[in-house]
Amino acid sequence: MIQTVGYAASSSSSDLLPFAFERNAAGPFEVEIAVTHCGVCHSDIHQARNEWYNTLYPCVPGHEIVGRVTRTGSQVSRHAVGDTVGVGCMIESCGHCQPCTHGEQNYCSGPNSWLATYNGPVIPAVKARDRQNTYGRENTFGGYSSTLVVHEAFVLKIPAALAPELAAPILCAGVTTYAPLKHWGVKAGDQVGIVGFGGLGDMAAKIARAMGAEVTLFTSTPEKLRAAARMEAHAVLESDRATMQSLAGRFDFMLSTIPQAHDVNPFIDLLKRDATLVVVGALDRLPPVNNQALAFGRKSVAGSMIGNLAETQEVLDFCAKHAIGPQIEIIPMQQINEAFAKVVLGDVRFRFVIDMKSLAEPEPGR
Amino acid sequence: MIQTVGYAASSSSSDLLPFAFERNAAGPFEVEIAVTHCGVCHSDIHQARNEWYNTLYPCVPGHEIVGRVTRTGSQVSRHAVGDTVGVGCMIESCGHCQPCTHGEQNYCSGPNSWLATYNGPVIPAVKARDRQNTYGRENTFGGYSSTLVVHEAFVLKIPAALAPELAAPILCAGVTTYAPLKHWGVKAGDQVGIVGFGGLGDMAAKIARAMGAEVTLFTSTPEKLRAAARMEAHAVLESDRATMQSLAGRFDFMLSTIPQAHDVNPFIDLLKRDATLVVVGALDRLPPVNNQALAFGRKSVAGSMIGNLAETQEVLDFCAKHAIGPQIEIIPMQQINEAFAKVVLGDVRFRFVIDMKSLAEPEPGR
Numbered sequence: 010m011i012q013t014v015g016y017a018a019s020s021s022s023s024d025l026l027p028f029a030f031e032r033n034a035a036g037p038f039e040v041e042i043a044v045t046h047c048g049v050c051h052s053d054i055h056q057a058r059n060e061w062y063n064t065l066y067p068c069v070p071g072h073e074i075v076g077r078v079t080r081t082g083s084q085v086s087r088h089a090v091g092d093t094v095g096v097g098c099m100i101e102s103c104g105h106c107q108p109c110t111h112g113e114q115n116y117c118s119g120p121n122s123w124l125a126t127y128n129g130p131v132i133p134a135v136k137a138r139d140r141q142n143t144y145g146r147e148n149t150f151g152g153y154s155s156t157l158v159v160h161e162a163f164v165l166k167i168p169a170a171l172a173p174e175l176a177a178p179i180l181c182a183g184v185t186t187y188a189p190l191k192h193w194g195v196k197a198g199d200q201v202g203i204v205g206f207g208g209l210g211d212m213a214a215k216i217a218r219a220m221g222a223e224v225t226l227f228t229s230t231p232e233k234l235r236a237a238a239r240m241e242a243h244a245v246l247e248s249d250r251a252t253m254q255s256l257a258g259r260f261d262f263m264l265s266t267i268p269q270a271h272d273v274n275p276f277i278d279l280l281k282r283d284a285t286l287v288v289v290g291a292l293d294r295l296p297p298v299n300n301q302a303l304a305f306g307r308k309s310v311a312g313s314m315i316g317n318l319a320e321t322q323e324v325l326d327f328c329a330k331h332a333i334g335p336q337i338e339i340i341p342m343q344q345i346n347e348a349f350a351k352v353v354l355g356d357v358r359f360r361f362v363i364d365m366k367s368l369a370e371p372e373p374g375r
Numbered sequence: 376m377i378q379t380v381g382y383a384a385s386s387s388s389s390d391l392l393p394f395a396f397e398r399n400a401a402g403p404f405e406v407e408i409a410v411t412h413c414g415v416c417h418s419d420i421h422q423a424r425n426e427w428y429n430t431l432y433p434c435v436p437g438h439e440i441v442g443r444v445t446r447t448g449s450q451v452s453r454h455a456v457g458d459t460v461g462v463g464c465m466i467e468s469c470g471h472c473q474p475c476t477h478g479e480q481n482y483c484s485g486p487n488s489w490l491a492t493y494n495g496p497v498i499p500a501v502k503a504r505d506r507q508n509t510y511g512r513e514n515t516f517g518g519y520s521s522t523l524v525v526h527e528a529f530v531l532k533i534p535a536a537l538a539p540e541l542a543a544p545i546l547c548a549g550v551t552t553y554a555p556l557k558h559w560g561v562k563a564g565d566q567v568g569i570v571g572f573g574g575l576g577d578m579a580a581k582i583a584r585a586m587g588a589e590v591t592l593f594t595s596t597p598e599k600l601r602a603a604a605r606m607e608a609h610a611v612l613e614s615d616r617a618t619m620q621s622l623a624g625r626f627d628f629m630l631s632t633i634p635q636a637h638d639v640n641p642f643i644d645l646l647k648r649d650a651t652l653v654v655v656g657a658l659d660r661l662p663p664v665n666n667q668a669l670a671f672g673r674k675s676v677a678g679s680m681i682g683n684l685a686e687t688q689e690v691l692d693f694c695a696k697h698a699i700g701p702q703i704e705i706i707p708m709q710q711i712n713e714a715f716a717k718v719v720l721g722d723v724r725f726r727f728v729i730d731m732k733s734l735a736e737p738e739p740g741r
Contacts, residue, residue: 058421108648116648116672119626131671258484270666282474282482285675292667297660300636303678304658305497306482307558309651310676312669 010034011041014368015154016345017067021059024346028067030150032158037084039158042094047152048073048178048337049361050208051268051290054349056128061292065128071152072098072126075173076163076365085161086168093173095165095325096157098315099123101144115188115315119143121339127151153342155368165322168329175334178208178360179325181315182335186213186264187324188316189287190220195262197221202256202263204276205290206233206244207352209266209361212335214242216324217264219331225256227276230355236336247275258282258306266290273310277302285309335360341367376400377407380709380734381520387425390712394433396516398524400446405524406454407446408462413518414439414544414703415727416574417634417656420715422494427658431494437518438464438492439537442731444530451527458732459539461691462523462530463546464681465489467510481554483683485509493517519708521734531688532696540565541700544574544726545691547681548701552579552630553690554682555653555716556586563587563630568622568629570642571656572599572610573718575632580608582690583630585697591622593642598633602702613630613641624648624672632656639676643668651675701726705731 010031017028022159035041053070055061074096078088102109103119117123120137121130122197124144128151134142167176186209197199199222203213214224218241225243228234237244245252263276263286270293276286277299288295288310292320298310316324328334337360340348348361376397401407415645419436421427440462444454444685454460468475483489486503490510494517499601500508533542552575561567565588569579572594580590584607591609595598603610611618618628622645629642629652636659643665654661654676666674682690694700704725706714714727 113648118648122671191671270663282479282484287672288666289670292670293665294663295666296663297636298664298676300654300661300678301657301658303676304655305488305678307555307679308677310664310669311674312666312671313673314670 011154011156011158015150015153016342016358017069018057019067020180021064025057025153028069031142032156035080035082035158037082038160039082040078040085040088040094040161040164041080042074042076042096042159042164043079044074044076044152044155044157044159045363046075046174046177046365047071047363048208049345049352049363050179050181051352052181054352056266057270057349063128068128069150069153070114071126071154072096073175073177073182073234073341074126074152074157075110075167075180076157077127087161088164088350091290093167095167095176095180096126096152096159096163097165097184097321098126100126100149100159100163103143107237112319113317115317125149150311153345153363155365163318165318165325168326170329171325171334174337174339174362174364177324178212178335178337179328182208182212182360183216183324183328184316184321185209185289186266187216187327188320189289190217190262190314191320192313193262193285193287196219199223199261200225200259202227202260202276202279204263204265205267206230206237206359207266207268207355207357208335208360209290213264213266214240215333216327218242219327219333225260236358253279260284263287264289269293272296274299278312280306282306283308285311287311287313289313337362339364341370343367343370377522377524379522381435381516382708383435384423385433386492387430387701391423391519394435398522401524402409402464403448404526405448405449406438406444406451406460406527406530408460408523408525408530409445410440410518410521410523412441412540412543412731413437413575413710413729414547415714415718415729416547418547420718421634423715429494429499431514434494435516435519436493437520438462439543439548440492440518440523441525441533441543441546453527454530459533461533461542461546462492462518462525462529463531463550463687464492466492466515466525466529468543470507478685479683481683491515519711519729521731529684531684531691533740534692535690536695536698537700540703540705540728540730542691544578544701544703546687548574548578548726549582549678549690549694550682550687551575551655552632553582553693554686555630555655555679556583556628557686558679559628559651559653561586561588565589565627566625568593568626568642568645569627570631571633572596572603573579573632573634573721573723573727574701575656579632580606580632582693584608585693585699589627591626597728602724621643626650629653629657635659636661638662640665642681643674643676646672646674649673649674651677653677653679655679664710703728705730707736709733709736712739
């Protein structure tokens, strides 16, 4: 067993606090990773606060994880001790279903779907066919911790050209936006609209630009307009009705990264005929969609869920090649609760990344 | 001028009553048509009753029109006197926009969009850019009338193998379902779900079967299950939860023909990964869509609006070739108000078609 320290929420209303636990030592196909950095995703907050009504406690969030391999199981061939590696939202999938055998682990249709880096299987035993838990693990503890043990197939290689603290958010924010941009065929010259300018919006805009698209960011925060200009994207305040109207029918593709339910109708109007708005930020019920607006342009509203393993490696390599990465603020683990509060307020430019060295530091006042 | 008799609603609460009006004689590119049959579409009721809040009165509905050419303008080359022809939902479009120049008249992005067979331009002057009316016609009168005068390009050829009364509903119910089935690439061996089993559902199921798909119809009306069996389609009661659950993830494509806002979430669950539910019946705000269900299968909800002229001719020829057509009940014009009431109750198998000969008969009791 590996003595591990992390930060956990013990209930939906509790702060994250230090939490000691054990992880199983690496099996034959697993690698042990000393976590060096972990990004702070809005999902971490949703999960810690039970906003999806499925949280298992204690809850150790974190699925934008970078670290160094410290030990490998006897059969591990892809990674070696000392490698800088990454772990995203998934740490296992059934491996046998149609999506898994087609490399789409993120759409695993096994009895428990994929095993999430934190909070256990996407479909827990209580909701699974025959109430089974094929992973044998009810809960899982994420990257807000000193150590991780993961099957080598779910461990990504961090390109040397990417600083580890910049690589971390690419493992969720990056791939969650890259995968739909690629799947829906965004190409050079396209007009792409990115709705919401937080951690996902920041990565989405940079990736779409690197694909050759002309990017327009939509934000509700006037202070973010300048940041958009710095990344050579157009930026529009959602409340600016005249500009919104002038953009009707402009976009070949739109991606909404807003992390909660929101009205998508104003953005449907901005799509070209036959174009799609993909909502990746919200795992909620979207307010009523005007089907007349969809029908009169044969438009679509779609969802997309993170990305598969190949896409995750691809986006890491893509970011390294194009020298793009998230804009981040590095924090020590001890500031996580303040960071959560700021993320909820949108008061972060644009991703907090925890420097895990801080875990070894003494707790102030404890 | 051509003396015309029709049936019109004079307000949202009035019955349709006989209405005499004049049509302009055919211009150089127009044909005059003696209407022989007109289908009764749920849209006729929505429009007559102002359920889309845009009705111009008097309102003469009818956009599933078949008749005989009685006169042609001097420049008409496509149709000849005596031809059996059809007119669907559109009688003109701008002709210059990107969709029009690509043959997608039904998505005309001109200042007033397309000119509807009844109720005038889709975008009326009061809502148009610069408040213009490029068609010079505020209102238009549909096929619940003795005569129609239409530009030859918007007049379809009725194949000899199709009885005129069966051809009529194909001009709206047929093409509205054929166009998305074709656009989303339904092919032999696909599992196709058709939601709602009225006039559109009847045509959708027959067309999808003729394309080689295996069809399942979803209805809320137990009495319709037998009708589905007759057309060699599976049929499921929407309220049958066990069957609904057993169909999770089954369908390559689903088409909802329900003519008003309805919960699409139960049907999203039945889609395969990457599959699309297209809503053609409802021009309303759809109740909240569960984006989690979309995201976990990269699924889409889309809209589609009738079909273009080429698709309308195609579906007529397709139905003739495959010897399929709507199941209809023929009524005289004088029974239109009873027919409307029955359509609203779903008490029709499956399309009323007005025999326009009846227009010449004396009004009972008048």
